[in-house]
Amino acid sequence: MTDPIPYRRLFLVLCVAWLVLNGSVLLGGRVLPWDALDQFYPTVYFNAHMIRSGIAPWWNPYIYGGYAQAGDPQGMLFSPLLMAWMLVPAQPGAGWFAWGVLLHMLMGAAAMLALLRRHGANAFGALVGALVFMGGGVAASRLEHVPIVIAYAYVPVVLLALRHFLAEPRLARGALLGLAAGAMATQLVQVTYLFVLMVVAYACLAIVRAWPAFDTAARRRTVGGLLVACMVSIVLALPQLAFTWASLQLSNRKDMALSLAEAGSLDLRSLLFLVYPNAYDALRDLHGAPVDPIQAFLYVGTLPVLALAGLGRAWRARTPRTLIVCSLVLALLAGLCMFGTHTPVYGWLYTWMPGLTHFRRPSDAAYLLNFALACLSAVGASTLDLRSRRDTAFVLGVAAVWLLAISAIARLAAPLFAVAVAVAALWFVRRPRTAWAVALWLVALLVADYRSFNFNGVFNGTGDGAARFRAQAAVRYVKSVVASEGAVATQRMTTQGTTTQWDNMGVLTEIASTQGYNPLRYALYEAWYQPRENANATVSEAPYNAWPASRLDDLLGVRYLVVGHAGTGAAFTPPPDYRKLQAFKNVDVWRNDGAYPRFLNPVTVHALGVGDMPDIAAFIATDFATTLWLTPRDADDLLQSRSESGTCAGVVHMEVLHNAPSGIRIATHSTTGGWLAAGELDHPGWGADIDGRPVSIHRANGMFRAVCIPAGDHELTFRFSPWRMVAYAWRHRGDAPIAYFGSSGSTGSLSSGGSGSASRSGL
Numbered sequence: 001m002t003d004p005i006p007y008r009r010l011f012l013v014l015c016v017a018w019l020v021l022n023g024s025v026l027l028g029g030r031v032l033p034w035d036a037l038d039q040f041y042p043t044v045y046f047n048a049h050m051i052r053s054g055i056a057p058w059w060n061p062y063i064y065g066g067y068a069q070a071g072d073p074q075g076m077l078f079s080p081l082l083m084a085w086m087l088v089p090a091q092p093g094a095g096w097f098a099w100g101v102l103l104h105m106l107m108g109a110a111a112m113l114a115l116l117r118r119h120g121a122n123a124f125g126a127l128v129g130a131l132v133f134m135g136g137g138v139a140a141s142r143l144e145h146v147p148i149v150i151a152y153a154y155v156p157v158v159l160l161a162l163r164h165f166l167a168e169p170r171l172a173r174g175a176l177l178g179l180a181a182g183a184m185a186t187q188l189v190q191v192t193y194l195f196v197l198m199v200v201a202y203a204c205l206a207i208v209r210a211w212p213a214f215d216t217a218a219r220r221r222t223v224g225g226l227l228v229a230c231m232v233s234i235v236l237a238l239p240q241l242a243f244t245w246a247s248l249q250l251s252n253r254k255d256m257a258l259s260l261a262e263a264g265s266l267d268l269r270s271l272l273f274l275v276y277p278n279a280y281d282a283l284r285d286l287h288g289a290p291v292d293p294i295q296a297f298l299y300v301g302t303l304p305v306l307a308l309a310g311l312g313r314a315w316r317a318r319t320p321r322t323l324i325v326c327s328l329v330l331a332l333l334a335g336l337c338m339f340g341t342h343t344p345v346y347g348w349l350y351t352w353m354p355g356l357t358h359f360r361r362p363s364d365a366a367y368l369l370n371f372a373l374a375c376l377s378a379v380g381a382s383t384l385d386l387r388s389r390r391d392t393a394f395v396l397g398v399a400a401v402w403l404l405a406i407s408a409i410a411r412l413a414a415p416l417f418a419v420a421v422a423v424a425a426l427w428f429v430r431r432p433r434t435a436w437a438v439a440l441w442l443v444a445l446l447v448a449d450y451r452s453f454n455f456n457g458v459f460n461g462t463g464d465g466a467a468r469f470r471a472q473a474a475v476r477y478v479k480s481v482v483a484s485e486g487a488v489a490t491q492r493m494t495t496q497g498t499t500t501q502w503d504n505m506g507v508l509t510e511i512a513s514t515q516g517y518n519p520l521r522y523a524l525y526e527a528w529y530q531p532r533e534n535a536n537a538t539v540s541e542a543p544y545n546a547w548p549a550s551r552l553d554d555l556l557g558v559r560y561l562v563v564g565h566a567g568t569g570a571a572f573t574p575p576p577d578y579r580k581l582q583a584f585k586n587v588d589v590w591r592n593d594g595a596y597p598r599f600l601n602p603v604t605v606h607a608l609g610v611g612d613m614p615d616i617a618a619f620i621a622t623d624f625a626t627t628l629w630l631t632p633r634d635a636d637d638l639l640q641s642r643s644e645s646g647t648c649a650g651v652v653h654m655e656v657l658h659n660a661p662s663g664i665r666i667a668t669h670s671t672t673g674g675w676l677a678a679g680e681l682d683h684p685g686w687g688a689d690i691d692g693r694p695v696s697i698h699r700a701n702g703m704f705r706a707v708c709i710p711a712g713d714h715e716l717t718f719r720f721s722p723w724r725m726v727a728y729a730w731r732h733r734g735d736a737p738i739a740y741f742g743s744s745g746s747t748g749s750l751s752s753g754g755s756g757s758a759s760r761s762g763l
Contacts, residue, residue, distance in 0.1 A: 077240070155199070668716055
């Protein structure tokens with residue numbers, strides 16, 4: 001296409017395509033499905049709600065008995081544009097959240113459009129590449145994985161900012177590059193890791209190519225601008241980097257065995273999706289396919305695949321050779337990576353690439369493949385002579401036959417609309433038309449193709465489960481009974497046999513739970529309580545919380561149990577202290593009258609040594625209102641707790657003055673001094689002070705905290721600081737993983753690691 005088309009016109013076409021592809025979500029009242037709804041929306045909602053309330057969202061008390069959300073690499077707390085978007089309304093819903101995510105994809109596609117134009121693609125080719133970037137393959141099928149989507153959307157923004165900087169090196173442009181790179185780096189997922197490697201390689205190549213043309217002053221500005229970019233990006237990303245690094249050291253995913261990556265590895269069968277979107281009847285039955293169609297969906301459309309035939313012509317034109325070679329290399333490396341454990345390459349990379357052991361899904365590399373295909377299809381499409389009726393008719397005819405064959409083989413009616421668009425385009429080009437008019441028809445065909453498969457509602461839309469969850473009678477009931485306990489004595493719930501909505505969505509109604517929806521969990525809690533990754537995961541019975549005694553539930557203050565009707569099918573047999581409060585359509589709500597108050601004053605102490613474990617039977621039989629098990633995390637904790645035990649045998653009267661997610665204040669009175677045991681996790685991010693003077697927190701009852709209160713009237717304050725967590729993780733960075741407990745109470749190595757000092761205590 002030779003006619004110069006202004007960028008704003010191309011951007012307008014891209015916006016229309018974005019609106020058409022995502023119309024059911026943007027305008028139809030639907031929301032992004034699965035993880036986006038069940039895990040990520042409640043996570044970001046909590047961040048925004050806390051910030052609007054003037055509270056630092058470092059600690060989330062509503063999942064997993066308390067969770068260091070500041071360190072969650074998928075928490076998106078420092079994602080600048082998404083968090084700004086979520087702070088606009090007072091109560092952002094799942095639909096508003098979906099808009100924010102999809103706007104990121106539009107931003108990325110717009111940057112891709114400009115980037116491809118700068119790399120020599122014509123208007124039509126750039127539109128094709130931008131559409132593949134936005135709607136091809138996993139960019140469409142994995143919209144549920146929001147942190148990955150956001151990281152992916154920033155990639156062309158970073159590359160465009162780099163091109164802008166090298167075109168005229170200046171400090172201001174370097175700062176702009178740093179902002180883009182830092183924003184991408186706040187999403188600490190594997191896609192970011194892989195794309196950072198790609199961006200660094202791209203930057204090195206671009207600088208080497210541009211360097212000879214720079215004079216001395218330009219070279220100085222280049223070096224200075226790059227230093228500014230590095231500093232800005234580090235400042236923007238450092239908190240998330242530091243907090244996540246610390247959380248990983250304390251988590252169940254400090255390191256993961258290579259075998260855990262097998263389930264997330266694609267195989268050669270996935271390549272069938274490149275040409276046939278309903279491979280293995282996946283669009284009808286996601287769970288019945290022999291491969292995971294969400295991760296393996298590589299379909300980029302008939303037109304982009306046909307455009308690849310133009311790469312030979314583009315190669316002969318010489319200009320785009322560098323882009324072709326780089327894209328082919330990227331596609332090859334992405335393929336080797338996404339096949340994971342099915343090739344020896346990934347195992348080799350796993351042993352020497354720092355950081356790769358934190359990830360379990362090699363299939364994330366499919367995003368790099370989609371990016372490479374976007375570039376290649378843009379180059380190929382740019383060679384199509386849109387003024388040639390023969391060439392355009394041939395492409396449209398092949399596309400129509402291809403789509404018709406898919407419709408017939410898959411027995412799907414939706415592709416017939418794309419076939420109709422192709423036939424209409426063929427009718428349109430029977431007479432001479434402008435190149436721009438033909439380009440619009442071809443773009444319409446690609447959009448119809450994507451609307452038939454990639455955005456037909458299988459991957460990209462569902463009903464607003466968050467609104468339905470809030471409206472459930474059972475949820476409103478649990479919220480009311482929890483609220484009736486009093487704001488300073490919040491009780492927790494736990495769940496059995498419920499849907500995944502009950503995992504994280506308690507955040508929306510301020511119902512605290514011992515369960516949650518997240519692959520990353522605190523190793524100490526994982527070892528003792530053994531929570532689920534989500535409601536669909538297999539439940540492990542922790543020996544110190546074995547049913548029906550559930551003593552850790554009692555210590556956590558689990559006052560309510562929500563039992564789903566879609567459980568094992570067996571009749572629910574409650575423990576002795578449980579009584580049914582209410583039966584609802586899908587769940588029953590039980591009350592645990594044996595749950596302890598949030599803060600206790602035990603007067604009898606069982607002091608164990610470092611590495612000693614309580615006898616399970618004795619632990620279960622313990623009356624924790626009067627008895628405390630000191631289970632020291634390390635030698636320092638052991639010495640301090642034993643030295644304080646002599647002055648901590650008395651009665652302590654206490655009153656909770658203030659209870660917030662990241663801080664608790666308690667007024668105490670004691671004539672002789674005594675122990676205050678909290679039903680809160682012993683996490684190194686928490687510190688304590690009495691009347692402003694720091695005091696030691698001791699690990700007690702396995703995974704909880706206790707403080708020795710001196711005689712007199714005092715005010716005890718617990719505060720969570722993510723930087724305290726970072727300092728602790730740094731001091732113990734070389735320590736061994738935490739231990740888990742088998743069903744017999746024996747210990748073994750927790751496969752994914754945890755905090756070091758705790759490991760020395762045998763936990």
